[in-house]
Amino acid sequence: MSTTLHSFVDIFDADFGEEENLVQLKKIEIPIIQRDYAQGRKNNDVDRVRRRFLESLYKAVTEKPITLDFVYGDIDKDGVMTPLDGQQRLTTLYLLHWYAAKKCNINTDKTSFLKSFSYKTRPSARDFCLSLIEFMPSFSKKISKEIIDQAWFPLDWKKDPTIKSMLVMLDAIDDVFKDVENLWECLENNAITFYFLPIKDMGLTDELYIKMNSRGKPLTVFEHFKAELERQIREIDESIAKRIMPKFDQEWMDLLWLYRDAGTGTDADMITDDEFLNYFKFICDVICYRNGDSAQGRSYDEFDLIDMYFSHHKEDSLDHFIVLEKFFDCWCDMKTLGFSNPTEFLASIFSTKHEANKVMVDSINIFEDCVHNYADQNGRNRQFPLGRVILLYALCTYLQHRESVDSSQLLRRIRIVNNLIRNSNDEISDRSDRNRMQALLQATEDIIVSGVFKDEADNNFNVHQIAEEKEKISFVDSNPDMAEKLYSLEDHDLLRGQISIIGLDHLDLSDRFVSLFTCNQDRVDCALMAIGDISQQERRTYWRYQFASYGIKDAWLNLFHKSGNSLGFENTHEVLVNLLSRSEFFDDVILSGIADEYISKCENEHIYPWRYYYIKYSEFRPGRYGKAFFDDKENKPYEMLILLTQFNSSESSYIPYLYIADHDHINRDQKGRQLLYPNCYVTMTNDSYEIFDKTSDELIETLDINQNEDGTDIEDRVMKLKVYLDSRK
DSSP: OOOEEEOTTTTTTOEESOGGGOEEOOEEEEOTTSOOOOTTOOSHHHHHHHHHHHHHHHHHHHTSOEEEEEEEEEEOTTSEEEEEEOHHHHHHHHHHHHHHHHHTTOOHHHHGGGGGEEEOSOHHHHHHHHHHHHOOOOSSSOHHHHHHTSTTSOGGGGGOHHHHHHHHHHHHHHHHHTTOTTHHHHHHTTSEEEEEEEOOSSOOOHHHHHHHHOTTOOOOHHHHHHHHHHHHHHHHOHHHHHHHHHHHHTHHHHHHHTTOOOOSSTTGGGOOHHHHHHHHHHHHHHHHHHTTOOOTTOOOOHHHHHHHHTOTTSTTHHHHHHHHHHHHHTTTOGGGGTOSSHHHHHHHHEESSOOTTSEEOSOSOHHHHHHHHSBOTTSSSBOSOHHHHHHHHHHHHHHHTTTTSOHHHHHHHHHHHHHHHHTOTTTOOEETTEEOHHHHHHHHHHHHHHSOOOTTOSSOSOHHHHHHHHHHHHHHHHOGGGHHHHHHHHTSTTTTTOOTTTOGGGGGGHHHHHHHTTSOHHHHHHHHHHHSOOOEEETTTSSEEEOOOSSOHHHHHHHHSOOTTEEOHHHHHHHHHHHHTTOSSOOHHHHHHHHHHHHHHHHHHTOBOHHHHHHHOGGGOOSSSOEEEESSTTTOTTOEEEESSSSSOOTTOBOHHHHHHHGGGBOGGGTTOOEEOSSEEEEEOSSEEEEEETTTOOEEEEEEOOBOTTSOBSSOHHHHHHHHHHHTO
16 A cells, blocks of 8 residues: 545545455544543643644644645544554544534534544543534633533543543643634635545554554653754655654664763663763754854753754754764764764863873763753753863864864864863953853864964953963973973963963973972962952952962962953962972971061061051951952052952951951941941041041041051051050040
8 A cells, every 4th residue: 555645624535555454444434452542631741732732733734835744544344444643643633623524613624524533542532522512612711621510521531631631732722723614724724734644454553563663652842852853854855854864763873872871761762862962962052153153042952953054944044954974974983083982082082180191070970961961951041161171072073074183183173172161261251242152162273173273363262371372382382392291281280281371481380380280279369469460450449459378269360360351460470380380399487487577577677568557467367258448559559459259349358457457446337448336437548547426527637657658657556556456435
């Protein structure tokens, strides 16, 4: 028997078979062995499938006719067709035609074929279908409620899963089609058709039904997704469809089998649906960014992604299918690289600590991370960082060009890309008003394929890091014996790929840097400040300054990573190199000696720069974010406000000189800028303390701080305030 095209209307009474064995289809009967009707179930996945299916049917009757997938079934000698595959679609079409008949008030002589659709799964489902034919809804309220309120509807039917699903579907159909006036006419004129393949003499045993229908299991989102994707590519190019679609169940299934989620269900570890969809969403983002678009606010629903990038109506859809194929295929043949699977390949490249001939990353198996975690559990939002997207793209680019890039080039180029990613937090962005991903992916591809930077590229990685990477390429080419020392320094936890704070000219100091940061970091901070000011001014605010911190690593990272957002990096570099030049190794004793020597010198000479107070008093170094406020650091260096939050002043902020003298009376309401007493309050300027009347705010007294002609204290202002406050007790 051959495949024929039919609508739900004309399939009844149609003839099938050869002339000598012609059979007329009289009835469609869903057998007992089939699962319950599932398209009306209530859960997130089914809701999406139902919505999309009904949207497709709506477009078919309002815009362009549609042909659904194949329906297979056996027709017996009495003309009863038993669906082997297609039960869900047939039931939905039955409900849609019932709705159209009632909504358009069609004569029963035209709709009598609806009585020829029945369920054997349960007597209740069969009886419900028969009762439904005779019922005329008012359409004044929800159809399901109106049906349940009928005398012919027993309450126990509400427990039947097929009937429950049908009621949900009828309400959904009403929501979608209620404004389609000529619905029945459209259905009669073949707006919705499907291919029907009769199957004869197959011996429809229970085993066959179980095999083909997975009894008791609703169709998965992935099955609907794959069917929709196949429909689109067949509309575009049948030959390419024949090449690509088998890979879903063969090469690509084999690729993802290693990464299937064990889950908790009986068969949860036997499918790779979620893994496929996660990687599919990564590929869609690649397509999005290559097109210069932003993914911000864009849907991550897999069916929406099909519409956006793979619909046969879209001009570039064929190109996108080729991208999909390449990005899957590139991981499939690891044996040509000498590995059994992607995990082994990635383990040969990456390490979570410094290793020779490897690139240090936070997580080695980026491919597994992608297929498990690219989108959240609802599949709505990406939770894979953009930096990881770029790194995975770099690997896919290499795999697609592996014939022209050898393993040593791969390691060097992946290291460069990784360094750029780790030092371009501000630059890696896909906001609609600041989308740089197209340029970043192109720059990544250029590096991986050719090993060079194209200077004309705009919206690229961090300009300082690009400049450093270019210098390092030349340096390694000229000094290959120094490459490992350079890479080891790059992998230090406080440098993370950027070594400008030390510099290629001082690469011989790298071991000393490692030694330095095995010491107490507060002592490192004090030793550095004893040599010079290492703080950096933020360009974003100009009033906020970055200092070191013994409690938060990010403070050191901000100091040691050159950025367009800070001023003073070169001075920090000079101070650090000065300290590293003083000893071949460091410990806390050596560092304390440097700081103590500076303190003693200041006290012996009676010269007290603001750095003296910073080193002597730990309150200047609270171990938080290392942030401080200066209104005018150059001219008023003593007017310093310590910030205990990352960005702004708060109730926890304080002027350290006041706080040290009498922290119990710091006025939190004034964000630590006053000492508050019953009758007065004390503030500080660059060269004095001022005492005001609490009630009238009038200046009562000024306590001048002696300074030299350079504006540097020649007396300890903290001790002076303490003496003054003691005298007032």
